[in-house]
Amino acid sequence: MLEKLILFVEEYSMEAALEILLPEIIGEIEFQIIRFQCKDDLLKQLPARLKGYSSWLPENWMIFVLVDRDDDDCVGLKQKLETHALTSGFVTKTQVHSGQRFQVINRIVIEELEAWYFGDWKAVQTAYPRVNATIPKKAPFRDPDAIAGGTWEALERIFKKTGDCLTCGGRQNTKTSCNPPFHTVHTVITSA
Numbered sequence: 001m002l003e004k005l006i007l008f009v010e011e012y013s014m015e016a017a018l019e020i021l022l023p024e025i026i027g028e029i030e031f032q033i034i035r036f037q038c039k040d041d042l043l044k045q046l047p048a049r050l051k052g053y054s055s056w057l058p059e060n061w062m063i064f065v066l067v068d069r070d071d072d073d074c075v076g077l078k079q080k081l082e083t084h085a086l087t088s089g090f091v092t093k094t095q096v097h098s099g100q101r102f103q104v105i106n107r108i109v110i111e112e113l114e115a116w117y118f119g120d121w122k123a124v125q126t127a128y129p130r131v132n133a134t135i136p137k138k139a140p141f142r143d144p145d146a147i148a149g150g151t152w153e154a155l156e157r158i159f160k161k162t163g164d165c166l167t168c169g170g171r172q173n174t175k176t177s178c179n180p181p182f183h184t185v186h187t188v189i190t191s192a
Contacts, residue, residue: 003060005031006053008046010039010067014109017116018066039067043080050088050104057103063090064105074108081106114151118144130162 005026009015015035022031034049036042046065053063065081078094085092085104096102109115117124121136135141135158140148147154 001060002026002029002062003058005029005062005064007031007033007064007066008042008049009033009035010042011035013114014066039070042067046081047084047088050084050090054089059101059103062103062105064107066107066109068109077108078106081108114155115144115147117155118147118151128159128162131158132161 005022007018007022009018012035015033018033036045042065050063057063063085065085067077067081069077082092082094085106086095090104091100091102093102093105118136118141121133124131125133141154144151
């Protein structure tokens with residue numbers, strides 16, 4: 001049974017969203033979020049951090065590394081994360097064999113964290129009633145991970161029109177979000 005989940009994230013917005021979402025997803029399981037200055041900082045420090053944890057991490061604890069894809073090659077980025085974990089002596093969720101236990105999960109938010117918000121527009125509307133209810137029906141926003149010009153920039157344009165500031169992480173519905181990467185993260189955490 002999972003006792004503690006340690007999450008490595010690259011930015012404040014991911015930390016803030018997870019602080020609110022994780023209690024709903026994992027219930028009473030203890031968690032700790034370690035935020036880095038940026039993605040480059042996380043990737044630079046990851047090998048040493050994992051090596052340090054590998055010498056003492058209890059079997060019922062898990063490390064979850066969560067990064068944005070940004071403009072990186074998804075397969076290459078995932079391989080880099082996997083290599084860091086394997087080199088440190090960890091078995092990852094991706095590499096686990098039957099009968100083995102994994103302690104590291106590497107996941108890539110395909111576009112950016114902000115795609116999660118487009119995946120649950122009702123949560124955004126609950127937090128900000130002035131946003132246009134038809135946004136997810138418009139062609140540029142139907143696939144949250146394929147929004148041209150970046151999801152953060154698209155959200156910024158939408159919120160500039162309403163004069164609001166985005167802080168709705170806690171209103172996301174973990175059961176109804178239509179963003180596949182969000183569901184992948186949710187499924188991996190709940191199955192740990």
